[in-house]
Amino acid sequence: MSYISGLKCRECGRGFPAEALYVCDFCFGPLEAVYDYDSIASVLTRETIEKRQPNMWRYRELLPIVGEPTVGTQTGGTPLIRTDRLAEALGVREVWVKNDAVNFPTLSFKDRVVAVALTRAKELGFTTAACASTGNLANAVAANASAAGMDSYVFIPSDLEAGKVLGNLIFTQNVVGIHGTYDDVNRLCSEIAGKHGWAFVNINVRAYYSEGSKSLAYEVMEQLGWKAPPNIVVPMASGSLLTKVSKAIGEFQKLGLVEDDTKTRVFGAQATGCNPIADAVKSGKDFFKPVKPNTIAKSLAIGNPADGFYANRVITESGGWAEDVSDQEIVDGTKLLAETSGIFAETAGGVTVATAKKLIEQGRIPSDDSVVLCITGNGLKTQEAVADHVGEAHAINASIDEFDALLQQAEPKTEPLVAA
Numbered sequence: 452m453s454y455i456s457g458l459k460c461r462e463c464g465r466g467f468p469a470e471a472l473y474v475c476d477f478c479f480g481p482l483e484a485v486y487d488y489d490s491i492a493s494v495l496t497r498e499t500i501e502k503r504q505p506n507m508w509r510y511r512e513l514l515p516i517v518g519e520p521t522v523g524t525q526t527g528g529t530p531l532i533r534t535d536r537l538a539e540a541l542g543v544r545e546v547w548v549k550n551d552a553v554n555f556p557t558l559s560f561k562d563r564v565v566a567v568a569l570t571r572a573k574e575l576g577f578t579t580a581a582c583a584s585t586g587n588l589a590n591a592v593a594a595n596a597s598a599a600g601m602d603s604y605v606f607i608p609s610d611l612e613a614g615k616v617l618g619n620l621i622f623t624q625n626v627v628g629i630h631g632t633y634d635d636v637n638r639l640c641s642e643i644a645g646k647h648g649w650a651f652v653n654i655n656v657r658a659y660y661s662e663g664s665k666s667l668a669y670e671v672m673e674q675l676g677w678k679a680p681p682n683i684v685v686p687m688a689s690g691s692l693l694t695k696v697s698k699a700i701g702e703f704q705k706l707g708l709v710e711d712d713t714k715t716r717v718f719g720a721q722a723t724g725c726n727p728i729a730d731a732v733k734s735g736k737d738f739f740k741p742v743k744p745n746t747i748a749k750s751l752a753i754g755n756p757a758d759g760f761y762a763n764r765v766i767t768e769s770g771g772w773a774e775d776v777s778d779q780e781i782v783d784g785t786k787l788l789a790e791t792s793g794i795f796a797e798t799a800g801g802v803t804v805a806t807a808k809k810l811i812e813q814g815r816i817p818s819d820d821s822v823v824l825c826i827t828g829n830g831l832k833t834q835e836a837v838a839d840h841v842g843e844a845h846a847i848n849a850s851i852d853e854f855d856a857l858l859q860q861a862e863p864k865t866e867p868l869v870a871a
C-alpha cells in the first residue's frame with residue numbers, strides 16, 4: 452500500500468509522477484514528495500506505530516516508497532537522551548540529545564536518507580547507487596548498497612578524514628576522491644548522473660532521499676511522549692535535514708499524532724568556516740552568498756547549499772535563529788558533550804553543541820526552556836579533528852610502584868576506595 456501521490460514542484464506547484472525526477476521542467480524548482488494525508492490519517496495512529504519494530508520504518512506511510520522497505524530495514528530507532536549535566540553546563544533547564552551517532556549501519560543520520568533512497572531506487576529499477584558526499588553519505592551508500600546487492604560509486608573531496616575514506620573502501624573500490632571542495636564534487640556528479648543510469652541518491656533521487664530525514668524528528672516526538680519539542684538545534688550542510696525536521700513536525704500535527712499548540716523554534720548550526728545559511732539568517736537576507744569552505748567540520752562543508760534558501764525560510768518563520776562557531780568552539784563543544792553526556796560525536800556534533808551554547812547565552816533559546824540537540828555523526832570517524840586536543844595516554848610498565856608514582860604526579864580526582 453502506497454501513500455505517495457506523486458512529486459510536486461516546490462516553486463510553481465506543478466505535479467509530476469513519482470519517478471526519478473528532481474527538477475521541474477517549467478521553472479527548475481526542486482521536486483518534493485506529496486502524500487495522501489487523509490488516507491494516512493485513517494491508518495497511522497499512535498497505537499499502530501507503537502506496535503511496530505523500533506526502527507525508522509514504523510512511520511513507513513510517511514516515507515515515499517511504494518512496496519515494503521528493502522534497504523536499511525534496521526535503521527533508526529536511535530536513543531533520545533536527557534542529559535542534565537549538559538543542561539547545567541549550557542545554562543538551560545532541560546537538554547535532550549538525539550543520538551544518531553549510533554545509527555545503524557554506518558553511525559550517522561545519513562543511513563536514514565539512504566534507506567529510503569535505495570529502497571525507492573530499487574523499486575524504480577536501478578542497480579547502481581551513487582552519491583556526491585561530504586563523507587557520511589558515501590559511507591551510508593557504500594554500506595547499504597553492499598547489503599542490498601547493488602553496485603555503488605561514491606564521490607568525495609579527496610581531503611576527507613581517514614576514517615570516512617576507509618569507511619567506503621571496506622565496501623567498494625569505486626571510491627573517487629576529487630581534488631576540490633564538495634561543491635566541485637557535486638557539480639561533476641550532476642554531469643555524471645545525466646550520463647549513466649545510476650541512482651545518485653542526492654541528485655536524481657533526491658526527492659525520495661531527503662524524506663528519510665523526517666524519521667529523525669518523528670522519533671524525537673514519539674520519544675518525548677508524543678510532543679513536539681519547543682526548541683530544536685539542527686546542524687546544516689545542504690540544509691535538507693533542517694527543512695525535513697520542520698516538515699515532519701508539521702505532518703505529526705496535521706495527523707493529530709502530537710498536540711498542535713507547541714510551536715517549535717527551529718535553530719540552524721554551522722561552522723564559521725562554512726556558514727552561508729547562518730550568515731543569511733543573521734543578516735536578514737532571503738538569499739545566501741556561496742562560500743569556499745574552510746573548517747574542521749568537513750561533513751557540513753557545503754559552500755553552495757541546495758536547500759539553503761528553504762532552510763533560511765523555515766528558521767525565520769519558526770521564530771528560530773542560526774549561528775556559527777569557530778573550529779576551537781567545535782572542539783570545545785565536542786569535548787563538552789563527551790565529558791557531560793558520555794557521547795563521542797563527530798565535528799558536526801561539536802558544531803551543534805557549541806551553537807546551542809551561543810544561542811542560550813544570547814537568550815534566543817530561553818534558559819527556562821527545553822531543547823533537543825541533533826547529534827548526527829560519530830566521533831570515531833573524525834579523530835583527526837580532536838587528536839591534538841585530548842592529551843596522551845600514560846604509558847607505564849605493569850608495576851604497582853610505577854602506577855603509584857603516576858597517581859602522585861596527578862591530583863587524585865577520586866576518594867580512595869578504602870579509607871586509610
Ligand SMILES: *Cc1c(COP(=O)(O)O)cnc(C)c1O
Nearest residue numbers: 587688689690691692799827828
Ligand atoms: C550530512 C550531514 C549533516 C547535514 O545534512 P544536510 O541535510 O545536508 O543539511 C549533518 N550532520 C552530519 C554528520 C552529516 O553528515
Ligand SMILES: [Zn+2]
Nearest residue numbers: 460463475478
Ligand atoms: Zn516548477
